[in-house]
Amino acid sequence: MLKWKKTLLVSIIVFILAFFAVSCSDSRTIVTLGKENLFTLKYGNFEDQINLFNLSATGGVSTSIVMRDGFFYIANSEAQKILQLNSYGDLLALYYNPETNPVPSFKTDAETAGSVAVTQKAIEYQFNKIGSIAVDNNKLLYVVDSLPPVRQEKDIGQGLVLSQVVLRFDSSGSFIDYLGQQGPGGTPFPYIRNLFTTANNELVVVCNTGKSDIVYWFSEKGYLLYTIPFEQSDLPNPFVQETSNEIFTSLDTIVPDSQERKLYLKIDYYISVIDAATKVQSGIDYYQTLLYPFDIESGKYENSITVPALEMRMESSFSDTVYQQPYEFLGVTHSGWFFFIAADSSGYMLQIIQSDGRKILRRHLTVEQKNSLYYAFDLSSEGIISALLAGHENVSIAWWRADELIESLVKQ
Numbered sequence: 001m002l003k004w005k006k007t008l009l010v011s012i013i014v015f016i017l018a019f020f021a022v023s024c025s026d027s028r029t030i031v032t033l034g035k036e037n038l039f040t041l042k043y044g045n046f047e048d049q050i051n052l053f054n055l056s057a058t059g060g061v062s063t064s065i066v067m068r069d070g071f072f073y074i075a076n077s078e079a080q081k082i083l084q085l086n087s088y089g090d091l092l093a094l095y096y097n098p099e100t101n102p103v104p105s106f107k108t109d110a111e112t113a114g115s116v117a118v119t120q121k122a123i124e125y126q127f128n129k130i131g132s133i134a135v136d137n138n139k140l141l142y143v144v145d146s147l148p149p150v151r152q153e154k155d156i157g158q159g160l161v162l163s164q165v166v167l168r169f170d171s172s173g174s175f176i177d178y179l180g181q182q183g184p185g186g187t188p189f190p191y192i193r194n195l196f197t198t199a200n201n202e203l204v205v206v207c208n209t210g211k212s213d214i215v216y217w218f219s220e221k222g223y224l225l226y227t228i229p230f231e232q233s234d235l236p237n238p239f240v241q242e243t244s245n246e247i248f249t250s251l252d253t254i255v256p257d258s259q260e261r262k263l264y265l266k267i268d269y270y271i272s273v274i275d276a277a278t279k280v281q282s283g284i285d286y287y288q289t290l291l292y293p294f295d296i297e298s299g300k301y302e303n304s305i306t307v308p309a310l311e312m313r314m315e316s317s318f319s320d321t322v323y324q325q326p327y328e329f330l331g332v333t334h335s336g337w338f339f340f341i342a343a344d345s346s347g348y349m350l351q352i353i354q355s356d357g358r359k360i361l362r363r364h365l366t367v368e369q370k371n372s373l374y375y376a377f378d379l380s381s382e383g384i385i386s387a388l389l390a391g392h393e394n395v396s397i398a399w400w401r402a403d404e405l406i407e408s409l410v411k412q
Helices: 008-019 103-113 402-411
Strands: 004-007 035-042 064-068 071-077 081-085 091-096 123-125 131-133 141-146 153-155 160-162 166-168 173-182 190-198 203-210 212-219 224-231 247-256 262-274 281-295 310-315 319-327 330-333 338-345 346-352 360-366 372-378 382-391 395-401
Touching: 004 346, 064 131, 064 330, 071 131, 081 131, 091 310, 141 190, 166 190, 190 247, 212 247, 247 330, 262 330, 281 319, 310 338, 330 372, 346 402, 360 402, 382 402, 395 402
Parallel strands: 064 372, 091 123
Antiparallel strands: 004 372, 035 395, 064 071, 071 081, 081 091, 131 141, 141 166, 153 160, 166 173, 190 203, 203 212, 212 224, 247 262, 262 281, 310 319, 330 338, 338 346, 346 360, 372 382, 382 395
16 A cells, blocks of 8 residues: 655645646547545544644645555544544544643543443554554554654664654554564664555565665564665666756656565655756756566666656646646555556546556546645555545545446456
């Protein structure tokens, strides 16, 4: 599963583009994938509410969503709590910092009544700053959390502050331990970009040092299996022989395969623009996107897959400009379909590519951008796209059943 989110700034940019009548330059009709609105959550500090009061604050919003087997896990970093809900919006469990949240009403009622048939769980934990979350097949919950300054460590050689760990909670909500770079109780991680769990309940932690990306792959028991660094200078660049202009690489996203010990690297390539008059570099333009499979055990890249960009046209009374917008990598399903997403004026374009790159499907996800303040996406291993959509009045949870689309193709 992969979480994918953007902040208020991106929504503002999309709104501006819409104002200038941005549209897909592809004239073919794009079929809309049906959206199912599941439930809404109010803004507030109570147990079944979401705190997004800092939408305009510097640094953006960190709230994210994960869907596993029809259950939703919402990591509300701004309130230091995690909500587990079913598809009807019923709150099943709350993991919360008691210093930043009121005592859940159902916990008080259960203690007062002496009830033994408790259907809701309230789990206290002193979260410092919640980051990404992941859930495995055994319903173990993994949570990125920041350590207090006194427990942080420094990597003098790399010039890094090691400040994050991965907390583990079992299916009953009990805290197990935390994972560091070497496993249980290990050295804290550098900045964690994302967490993933595989079909074998192995944990994959993707970190960024500012100069490189590092992937830590753990066994189901939490023991370190692989550490895989990706240096910017070592990334594959097949375009260097195509042009005399300099080609730059940008490692955008790393996602693990859910079945095999394999990673997928989405790399965006940019080309230097040379001014015809002065013969000097005047800027950098987007060039192309490739998806590279990387076999962990052999340490080798496999054949890349081209990811077509979304062509956009900006029309105004002054000009008509066509430009290419790279898709974001949403994730990969257990059946081997790669999902990519890009914002447009009326929602999001979805691009689904078969593992061999031969078949590409495009669908549109309709979302009212003008009413969207913040959003976060998640892709399940089956191909269900879930979304947390923050509007002016409440937070809406919805999904798109792209898994049914894939199933229909397999049966053909």
